[in-house]
Amino acid sequence: MVRLTKEQVQFYKENGYIHLKKLIKGKELERMSEEYDKLFSLKQNNKIDAAWVGTDEDRTGGNNLTVKAIHNLQMHNEVFGKYLYNEDLLDAFEDVMGTKNIVLHHTKANNKPPEKGAHYPMHQDYHYFPYEKDSVVAAALFLDAATPHNGTLFVYPGSHKLGPLEDFGPKEGSNFHYVDQNKFSIEGATPLNVEPGDVVIFSYFTVHGSTPNLSSKTRRMLLVQVHDAHDKPLTGVPTWPGAGWVLRGSNLNRDASIAKRYEA
Ligand SMILES: O=C(O)CCC(=O)C(=O)O
Numbered sequence: 001m002v003r004l005t006k007e008q009v010q011f012y013k014e015n016g017y018i019h020l021k022k023l024i025k026g027k028e029l030e031r032m033s034e035e036y037d038k039l040f041s042l043k044q045n046n047k048i049d050a051a052w053v054g055t056d057e058d059r060t061g062g063n064n065l066t067v068k069a070i071h072n073l074q075m076h077n078e079v080f081g082k083y084l085y086n087e088d089l090l091d092a093f094e095d096v097m098g099t100k101n102i103v104l105h106h107t108k109a110n111n112k113p114p115e116k117g118a119h120y121p122m123h124q125d126y127h128y129f130p131y132e133k134d135s136v137v138a139a140a141l142f143l144d145a146a147t148p149h150n151g152t153l154f155v156y157p158g159s160h161k162l163g164p165l166e167d168f169g170p171k172e173g174s175n176f177h178y179v180d181q182n183k184f185s186i187e188g189a190t191p192l193n194v195e196p197g198d199v200v201i202f203s204y205f206t207v208h209g210s211t212p213n214l215s216s217k218t219r220r221m222l223l224v225q226v227h228d229a230h231d232k233p234l235t236g237v238p239t240w241p242g243a244g245w246v247l248r249g250s251n252l253n254r255d256a257s258i259a260k261r262y263e264a
Pocket of ligand 1: 110120125151152153208209210221223
């Protein structure tokens with residue numbers, strides 16, 4: 001059990017993110033690392049290109065930079081499901097979210113291949129899944145050390161206080177969402193130099209992104225997105241497998257009627 005200190009909680013409140021060093025370690029980290037590699041190797045022929053390069057159609061052509069992404073990790077291997085119940089992770093979520101009732105939104109692994117790992121433009125996750133009480137929080141677990149040279153995460157400290165920013169993606173003909181790249185340039189952002197096992201927790205309003213991976217090594221990361229059990233989506237019901245799964249506490253609002261039994 002690793003509860004956040006008052007100073008860490010205050011840092012999160014001020015900055016919209018917190019970098020937790022070596023939160024995941026030992027056998028758990030080793031197994032996740034092994035299963036992550038096996039998964040990407042097994043699925044290499046599936047369509048998993050997810051690079052953000054203008055329009056959606058551009059994703060697999062015209063640019064040799066790519067990110068490989070696999071969603072719903074808990075549907076692939078038990079280690080990822082067990083990770084969702086990691087007490088240290090849940091303690092950290094509870095401490096920054098200020099609730100004991102935490103449910104899953106979705107999971108995703110982003111794999112930036114050596115020499116051609118694409119960047120992520122600066123964005124807020126809010127635009128993908130807005131919620132009434134804005135309780136959505138992400139945890140990025142790094143399986144490899146990452147620096148600005150191999151595509152680490154960059155954040156704009158304090159940007160979570162700005163609320164929803166103008167969404168530029170759709171204006172520019174893309175289904176991706178991103179903020180004004182001149183106002184929120186990657187050069188002006190703060191890089192988080194991470195080591196394997198480090199977790200960065202951030203609000204869905206925190207402006208973040210990453211540089212390309214031009215190094216000779218893969219940069220592996222996986223994301224867990226959660227929200228307060230008693231918060232509601234502003235746009236439809238989430239359809240990710242496992243969405244709404246209670247990770248800590250309980251969900252008093254969960255509808256138990258038979259008619260709703262197939263709903264997330
Ligand atoms: O993988 C990265 O570097 C950034 C990922 C990210 O921001 C996202 O998937 O929303």
